[in-house]
Amino acid sequence: MQIAEFCKSIICILLVGYRILQTKARMKKSKKQIAFVIKCIWCLVFMGFHYGKAQKQIHFEDEYNRLKQLAQSDIHSALKQTDQLILNARNSGEQKFVVKGLYLKSFAYLLNGDPESCFENAQESLELAESINYKEGQALAYRILGTQYAKMEASDLAMQNFEHGLNILKNLRSQESYEVRGLILNSKLIVLGDGKEPQLTKEKLAVSLQVVEEFRHIEDPELRNNQLVSAYTNIGYNYADLKNPDSANVYFQRALSLVKPDNFYLQAAINHDIGYLHMGAKDYQKAIMYFKKALAILPDNNDFVNKKIEILKNLSQTYSENGDQSNFIKYSEELKKLSAVSNKKNFHSLEKSLQEKNKTIEDQNTEVSVYSGLLISLIIIMILLTVFYLYRSKENQKKYEELRKKISIGNTDNKSSNLKDSLQETSASASGKEISPETAVKSGLMVSEKTTERLRLALQDFESGTLFLEKNFTSAKLASLLDISSRTISDFIKTEKNMNFNWYINDLRVRHFIQKLDSESEFRKFKLTYIADYLGYSSLGAFSNSFKQITGIGPSYYMKNRNKELEF
Structure with missing residues (x-):
C-alpha cells in the first residue's frame, strides 16, 4: 500500500468514526461507548503515523540505493542529489540516513580520485555513526577509509580500518551487516595486492568466495545482484591470475549479466578485467x-x-x-x-x-590581541624557517659536492661498484674482498665457488640492463631469471653487495637516474613525478626517500644543481 492510498483509507475511517459518534449521540448511548470509538480512532491515527514513518524510511533507503548506482555513472549528479538526501534526512530526524549519505559522498569522491574530500566525509560519517551507536554505519565509514588508504598504498592503515569495521560487525546478523561485511572483505583484496604467486592468489580467491557468501544473505534480489557484480569480478580476476581463463571468463560474464546498462563504472571495470584476462593469455x-x-x-x-x-x-x-x-x-x-x-x-x-581551514581560524580569532600574537608568531616562524633553510641549503650543497666528487672518483677509477659502495665505503665488493667461507656460513649463504662466480657475472649482466626499473620487482622474479632460489639470491646480494635486496634495487635505480641526467639532455626536461614512475617507483615520495637514504640529499636538489652545471 502506497502512502497516498493509506491516507485515503485513514480519512475514510475517520469519517466512518464521525458518523458512528453522531449516531451514538442521537441514540443517547452511554459515554463509555463514545469513548471507546474515540480510542479506536486515535489508535488508527497512531498506526497511520508509524506507517508513514516506516514508508519514509523505505523512501530514504530506496533513494540511497538509487544514488549508489548513480555514483557509478554520473558522479557530479550523484553528489548533488546526495546533498539533498542528507538535508532531507536531517530535517526528518533520520540520522542513520545522514550517516549513509555522508558515506555515499565519500564513496563518490573515492571513485573520482579526490582523497581529501573522501577522508573528510568518511570521518564525519564515522563520528555521527558513533554518536548514535549505529554499528553498520561505523563499519561503512571504516570500509571507505580503509579503501582510500589502500588506494594510496598505505597498507597498514588500510588493514587497521578494515579490521575495525569487521570487529564491529562480528556478532551482527542483520541484512545490512551482511552487505557491509561483504563490502569490507571485497576492499581487503586491494591490500592483498597484485602478486601473481599461486599461494597469494588462492588466498585472494578464498576471500572473494567468502564475499559471495556474505552477499547471498541479502534478501532484496536487486541489492543482492548489485553487490554480487564486484564479487564475481574479483573471482574472475583471481582465476585469471591462476591461469584458469575458462573459469575466469565464466565469472566475468556472470558479473556482466548483472550490471545495469546505465552503470558505466562497473561495465567499464568488467570489460577492462576481461581485457586483462586476454592480455595475460x-x-x-x-x-x-x-x-x-x-x-x-x-x-x-x-x-x-x-x-x-x-x-x-x-x-x-x-x-x-x-x-x-x-x-x-x-x-x-x-x-x-x-x-x-x-x-x-x-x-x-x-x-x-x-583555504577553508584558514578562513575558519580567521573568523574565530577576531580580537586584535589574538591577531597581534599570530603576527608575532608568524614572524618568528619565518625567521626560524629562513635560518633552517639557509642551514639546510649549506648542508645540501656540501653533500652535493661530496657526492659529485665521489662519483667522479668512481668514474676515473673505472669501478663498477654500486653507488652505495662509492658513497659509504662499507661494502665488501667495493673494497675488493672475496666472499670467505666464514662470511658465507655466517650469512647463511652455502654455494660453491663456481656458483658464486656465475652469480657475479649474472648480476653484472642484470646491472647493465634495465629490468630493475620494473614496478614491484622482487627477489623472487630475479631468482626465477637466474634459476636459483629467492633465499639464495637475497643472501648472495647481502654478502656480495653488503645490502639487502630492496636497497640493492633502489641503489641501481638511483645510479641509473644519475647516469641518465649526465648522458641525455632530454631526460633533464622531465618532471620528477614522471621520472619516479619511469624508475619503477609507486610514487614521487618513495623515489625521494630512496634517493635521500642513499645520497643524503633529495633528487630535486641534485637534479637542479646538476642541470645548472651541465648547462655550462
Whole structure:
C-alpha cells in the first residue's frame, strides 16, 4: 500500500468514526461507548503515523540505493542529489540516513580520485555513526577509509580500518551487516595486492568466495545482484591470475549479466578485467578490443579518472608488448595527460581544504590581541624557517659536492661498484674482498665457488640492463631469471653487495637516474613525478626517500644543481 492510498483509507475511517459518534449521540448511548470509538480512532491515527514513518524510511533507503548506482555513472549528479538526501534526512530526524549519505559522498569522491574530500566525509560519517551507536554505519565509514588508504598504498592503515569495521560487525546478523561485511572483505583484496604467486592468489580467491557468501544473505534480489557484480569480478580476476581463463571468463560474464546498462563504472571495470584476462593469455587483439570498449563506456569528462588511468596503463602496455610503437606512444601520451589532470585535481582539493581551514581560524580569532600574537608568531616562524633553510641549503650543497666528487672518483677509477659502495665505503665488493667461507656460513649463504662466480657475472649482466626499473620487482622474479632460489639470491646480494635486496634495487635505480641526467639532455626536461614512475617507483615520495637514504640529499636538489652545471 502506497502512502497516498493509506491516507485515503485513514480519512475514510475517520469519517466512518464521525458518523458512528453522531449516531451514538442521537441514540443517547452511554459515554463509555463514545469513548471507546474515540480510542479506536486515535489508535488508527497512531498506526497511520508509524506507517508513514516506516514508508519514509523505505523512501530514504530506496533513494540511497538509487544514488549508489548513480555514483557509478554520473558522479557530479550523484553528489548533488546526495546533498539533498542528507538535508532531507536531517530535517526528518533520520540520522542513520545522514550517516549513509555522508558515506555515499565519500564513496563518490573515492571513485573520482579526490582523497581529501573522501577522508573528510568518511570521518564525519564515522563520528555521527558513533554518536548514535549505529554499528553498520561505523563499519561503512571504516570500509571507505580503509579503501582510500589502500588506494594510496598505505597498507597498514588500510588493514587497521578494515579490521575495525569487521570487529564491529562480528556478532551482527542483520541484512545490512551482511552487505557491509561483504563490502569490507571485497576492499581487503586491494591490500592483498597484485602478486601473481599461486599461494597469494588462492588466498585472494578464498576471500572473494567468502564475499559471495556474505552477499547471498541479502534478501532484496536487486541489492543482492548489485553487490554480487564486484564479487564475481574479483573471482574472475583471481582465476585469471591462476591461469584458469575458462573459469575466469565464466565469472566475468556472470558479473556482466548483472550490471545495469546505465552503470558505466562497473561495465567499464568488467570489460577492462576481461581485457586483462586476454592480455595475460597474449591474445593482444582481444585485449585491445576490450580495453577500448571499457574506455568508450566511460563518460568523456573528468569523471572516473582513476579507472581511466588504470585502463590506459594496460592498453599502452598491451600495444608495447604487441610491438605497436605508434599506438603505444599515443596512449602513453593520453595516460600522461590524464595523470596530470588527476594530480592537479588533488592539488586543488587540498588547496581548497587549507583555504577553508584558514578562513575558519580567521573568523574565530577576531580580537586584535589574538591577531597581534599570530603576527608575532608568524614572524618568528619565518625567521626560524629562513635560518633552517639557509642551514639546510649549506648542508645540501656540501653533500652535493661530496657526492659529485665521489662519483667522479668512481668514474676515473673505472669501478663498477654500486653507488652505495662509492658513497659509504662499507661494502665488501667495493673494497675488493672475496666472499670467505666464514662470511658465507655466517650469512647463511652455502654455494660453491663456481656458483658464486656465475652469480657475479649474472648480476653484472642484470646491472647493465634495465629490468630493475620494473614496478614491484622482487627477489623472487630475479631468482626465477637466474634459476636459483629467492633465499639464495637475497643472501648472495647481502654478502656480495653488503645490502639487502630492496636497497640493492633502489641503489641501481638511483645510479641509473644519475647516469641518465649526465648522458641525455632530454631526460633533464622531465618532471620528477614522471621520472619516479619511469624508475619503477609507486610514487614521487618513495623515489625521494630512496634517493635521500642513499645520497643524503633529495633528487630535486641534485637534479637542479646538476642541470645548472651541465648547462655550462
